[in-house]
Amino acid sequence: MSAFLLCFAAWSAIALGMDRHHEDALGQEGSMRRLVALRRSGWLLLVLSLWLAAAHPPGGVPASLGVTAWSVALSVAAVAVTATVTWQPRRTPELAGAALLAGLLARALGW
Amino acid sequence: MTTATSTVRKSADREGFRQAMSWLHTWAGLILGWLLFAIFLTGTLSFFKNEFNLWMRPEMHGLPRTDAADAQVAQKSVDALVRKAPDVTQWILHLPDDRDPAVNMLWRGTGNGRFETLRMNPQTGEPIEARQTMGGDFFYRFHFELRTAQKGRWTIQGRWVVGVATMLMFVALITGVITHRRIFKDFFTFRPTKGGQRAWLDAHNVSGVLVLPFYLMITFSGLMIFHTLYMPAGIAANYKNEKGVDSNAYFADLQGEKPESRPRRGAGDKVEPLPAIALQPIIDAATTRWQGGRIGSVQARRDANGRAVVEVTRHEGDRLQYRPPRLLFDATTGQWLDQADATSPAVKTYGVLYGLHMARFADVGLRWALFGFGVLGSLMIATGMVLWSVKRSAKSQTQASRQGAAKTTSNITSNAPAAHPKAPFGERLVAGINIATLAGLPLACGVYLAANRLIPVGIEGRADAELAWFFSAWGITLLWALACAVARPHRLGWTVPLAAAGLVWAALPLINALTTHTHLGVSLPAREWVWASMDLSFLATGLLLGWLAWRVRPGRVPRRGAPAKNARPAPSVPVAPAETSTSGA
Helix, strand or coil, X not given: CHHHHHHHHHHHHHHHCCHHHHXXXXXXXXXXXXXXXXXXXXXXXXXXXXXXXXXXXXXHCCHHHHHHHHHHHHHHHHHHHHHHHHHCHHHHHHHHHHHHHHHHHHHHCCC | CCHHHHHHHHHHHHHHHHHHHHHHHHXXXXXXXXXXXXXXXXXXXXXXXXXXXXXXXXXXXXXXXXXCCHHHHHHHHHHHHHHHCCCCCEEEEECCECCECCEEEEEECCCCCCCEXXXXXXXXXXXXXXXXXXXXXXXXXXXXXXXXXXXXXXXHHHHHHHHHHHHHHHHHHHHHHHHCHHHCCCCCCCCHHHCHHHHHHHHHHHHHHCCHHHHHHHHHHHHHHCXXXXXXXXXXXXXXXXXXXXHHHHHHHHCCCCHHHCCCCCCCCCCCCCCCCCHHHHHHHHHHHCCCCCEEEEEEEECCCCCEEEEEEECHHHCCCCCCCEEEEECCCCCEEEEECCCCHHHHHHHHHHHHHHCCCCCHHHHHHHHHHHHHHHHXXXXXXXXXXXXXXXXXXXXXXXXXXXXXXXXXXXXXXXXXXXXXXXXXHHHHHHHHHHHHHHHHHHHHHHHHHHCCCCCCCHHHHHHHHHHHHHHHHHHHHHHHHHHCCCCHHHHHHHHHHHHHHHHHHHHHHHHCCCCHHHHCCCCCHHHHHHHHHHHHHHHHHHHHHHHCCCCCCCCCCCCCCCCCCCCCCCCCCHHHHHHCC
């Protein structure tokens, strides 16, 4: 669960770091720097969530199952972000922020 | 050769390579796409094999969730079995778990050596007389060996066909990444409102790339599972004995066993019946050894030396690697003998691939996610097939309008209707088989489930009768599709089978309510979520198919940019030039 939320936030950041989606979501073109920063933070967040899944898998399952569940969450989150930028582009930033917070919270609760 | 020409040649080579990959992707996809769609969809349904097995045997409804210890359940079931068949020589007992409330017992006696199946009430050990059906096992068997009857026939041939298709799926995936090179740039891009070819291409790309790791994994592991069938040469070269190939030794290695402890029994071999076995101390010892890990199944048999042994297998959901560890005990003394488990890196890798494919580790959430991936994969294949048609008709349309423009004759006939009335025979044939597969298979699956409720219980050959309904429904759709797409192209070709499929699926909960006591009126108040969610999912599937049928109905005026179904995009569809559309996305 926390893996999904963190991946969602990460993919959103990567999507917002792309020209087309940045414009769709925020109504203006982002500066090159901003786009790069968004993309980098997205990738970082992905790596972080993978590390969390591998090093501290939730629910006390073996690391192999944690990583498997993470890779499933990765794809589910990618589908979810695609759906968001397609049908609710304006909401993308808020949803990403909410997912990030919820993900960290879920992580803290050990989900 | 100057550097300038060499760079030109290099880029030309690269283009040529991509063209070649594109060609391969298109034709590998087209030739086996229909089969792959069927394999993918039935395989996806197999993620819920146990749940289908349960739903299709309503007699299993109401089994109590037992709190009794594994040892008690096992002992009671085995005692009941021995009372029924005192000459039992081998039994394999699957304990009830979250997904299956009954005890499943496979056993054979001194007779013909064939295994028989028995489902038992875990509390009492009484056998449950369930209707004859293949249940979810049909989807499962169909997806890897194209099973057409309850008793296996042509299964090896079926596995070979599936193997070839899987190999081409793998080829199509890899060439697809090369062909649609923009998928990573357009990672999140889906523009359904753009309509026409663009929307289909987006749908194909998005459903392809987002879940790509899953497709690669499921395809590759699917191939690897049957490596002993597809690639026997390596085994033949390395496992030899005086009689030729020692496949027994290979399988022993594969499963981490000693060759001599593997049960071997020819049809005519005489085997002594098993002695009475006290299971409690054995299961207790196994639980201690695994530190509370779940026990999946227990087996008793005679080994090659005639000694009665008990094998306790850990639950498959406890780890990723397939083929869980097994503990071997002496049946008479209860003494621990051995632990069988694959440890070599190669076999472990194989086990992990196998485990990933089977997804026995997945809990409810993960299982639904994987199911969703399977559905997306089926959609990827389906959109690819439709895209082939859409692209071709778009091409002939632009050619026609170009010709029209070149001639500058304002001839009305040369303008709009280029795609129809008569597309080339090949295109019409593809469109027809598209209908038969993409709409026909969902219809056939729905009919199969309905047959499970409608065919009288207790008739001879009931399981095969259900399959007959399945294949008849599919066959009729094929005839319909050939009539409506090849002989006389008509837009009803898609609508009718989709609507029929929607109706059948949506009616399933109703049929269930009329024929059993496991319907929503019972399962919802009792909070039996497995039963209830089956019915609700059927209803949702029906609504979805009905919505699709509604979208493609003939009278519908295509909005500007509405997705055009089949080989007939709306005339207003913006059409990309053919060259860029093959290599550009």
